[in-house]
Amino acid sequence: MTYAMIGTWRMAYEGLCKGMDLLKTNGKSSDAVEEAIKEVENYPFFKSVGYGGLPNANGLVEMDSAFMNGDTFEVGAVMGISDIKNPISVAKRLSHEHFNSVMVGTGATQYASQNGFERKNMLTDRAKKIWEKRKREIAEKNLSPYDGHDTVGMVSLDQNGSVSVGTSTSGLFMKKPGRTGDSALVGDGFYADSEIGGAAATGLGEDIMKGCLCYEIVRLMGTGLNPQEACDQAVYPFVEKLKKRYGKAGEFSLVALNKEGQWGVATNVEFTFAVGTETKEPKIYIAYPEDGNKTKINPITQEWLDAYEKRIKAPID
Amino acid sequence: MTYAMIGTWRMAYEGLCKGMDLLKTNGKSSDAVEEAIKEVENYPFFKSVGYGGLPNANGLVEMDSAFMNGDTFEVGAVMGISDIKNPISVAKRLSHEHFNSVMVGTGATQYASQNGFERKNMLTDRAKKIWEKRKREIAEKNLSPYDGHDTVGMVSLDQNGSVSVGTSTSGLFMKKPGRTGDSALVGDGFYADSEIGGAAATGLGEDIMKGCLCYEIVRLMGTGLNPQEACDQAVYPFVEKLKKRYGKAGEFSLVALNKEGQWGVATNVEFTFAVGTETKEPKIYIAYPEDGNKTKINPITQEWLDAYEKRIKAPID
Secondary structure, X not given: OOXXXXXXXXXXXXXXXXXXXXXXXXXXXXXXXXXXXXXXXXXXXXXXXXXXOOOOOOXXXXXXXXXXXXXXXXXXXXXXXXXXXXXXXXXXXXXXXXXXXXXXXXXXHHHHHHOOOOEOOOOOHHHHHHHHHHHHHHHHHOOOOOXXXXXXXXEEEOOOOOEEEEEEEOOOOOXXXXXXXXXXXXXXXXXXXOOOEEEEEEEOHHHHHHHOHHHHHHHHHHOOOOHHHHHHHHHHHHHHHHXXXXXXXXXXXXXXXXXXXXXXXXXXXXXXXXXXXXXXXXXXXXXXXXXXXXXXXXXXXXXXXXXXXXXXXXXXX | OOOEEEEEOHHHHHHHHHHHHHHHOOOOHHHXXXXXHHHHHHOOOOOOOOOOOOOOOOXXXXXXXXXXEOOOOEEEEEEEEXXXXXXXXXXXXXXXXXXOOEEEHHHHHHHHXXXXXXXXXXXXXXXXXXXXXXXXXXXXXXXXXXXXXXXEEEEEEOOOOOEEEEEEEOOOOOOOOOEXXXXXXXXOOEEEEOOOEEEEEEEOHHHHHHHOHHXXXXXXXXXXXXXXXXXXXXXXXXXXXXXXXXXXXOOEEEEEEEOOOOEEEEEOOOEEEEEEEOOOOOEEEEEEEEOOOEEEEEEOOHHHHHHHHHHHHOOOO
């Protein structure tokens, strides 16, 4: 059997490469997802996940993370956890519990701490500076505070045919204390069924959850659609429905992988992602919505990557 | 247009009668859901919802609640909220927010407090006694602590064709601090689309969420199935799938209502519920699973009701 992995955003790349190394040597999809997301959580320059993630309105980094095993439907998730180095590892551990497998707030932090997960102050100096600058700008220019919300989501297929999915995020920038999004909600931010495939979401969680989009993508793949068709058919009509019924739609980007190792994405904004398969080395792509409920996908350019690298490391004035 | 309402468990009845009074006089389905659930939250003898709800393993009553407007797909939810009289009202208020509409833990409690929602110590003497007795029994008899988890869920259709759904629970008995279930997860514990109908769940949240069952029921009704067919087809095959893939399945009970005011339920345990329609006064029924993925539904007997009344008010030794 084949193996493959897809992850949301440029930030997924290095972790995905590690995950693919595991899959290549017959590692488990669950381990590949955990290792890949830990890599993203640990990197201090990604400002929406783990260490270096931006804090909530009170200055605390509160994180959401989930893990799902597509063989068994086991789910583990944490919401509003703080001071824990790798939320994805907590979520994965919780997925083994039949009871108390989804935990929120200080209870989640306490569980992680009592079960030996590494504690860490997740606020970097850089994130603190960005947060302070943003607070000034919001006050001075009357801006909406809620302009950033990028989750890392990874879907992985291993050589034994197991599909797993994981997510991790520090959530909506300047969120109110306790706010959570779609990333830890089953079917909304993630879903996996090893007989079909898996999907993960990033974007404005408050709107993504209204459509249960990850469950819907997996369900559509189960009817015989390939991942790209499933993403297109689940996402774009729902964005239109939301505009009509709710008056607006936030940013949505979805990735999916099926049990043959085929993949797809759909997005209503410019969206980068990383993919590796048995026959193609991991690469970063960029996607845009196209007319007719389609998605346009190009390889990323070196120019884009250089500008990104410069941007995430630029001095904060 | 017609109106109707369905709610989970015998405990839904009095609240549902109040909700039906509102619907009869052209009230909104959203208000009917809120009023109905508040009634359940306020009644001290229901030990799994609101005031009188059983506390977590540390002795604190932590509650989950959600609200969804099927016209707009607006969702509001709280998880692990404490010391707030009516979590459903907080969830409904949050549904009007485009950002920060789902809140967990102390952040949720703080939001409610800062926005004028009534604070209340939700632990009754009776609940404390039950909790203490149960702790003794668990220690002495080596019992599983996790044997109770009844959510009140209400789905309502008003004369303008609007469908709303709400849920409220104090969660799994003896849960760990911070544990949450399906009740506040969109698509898992509840879903509504006014062009189709709505659904709500009760049972072991950790397992219900694995199947995204409320979204699936609404989706199936959208393909033309009536609510009973949709419940049967969504729930029973998934229970079997879970037994096969996960090795076991907890208790699941689902209720659904469509935009014609037809209703349905599916359950893998004895399950009571209340329903009212334009032509039938609110009544309590009892449902059981039947062979062939069907549900057997009977009117409740006076004998059952008398025994229930006696049970919920029995002295705690």
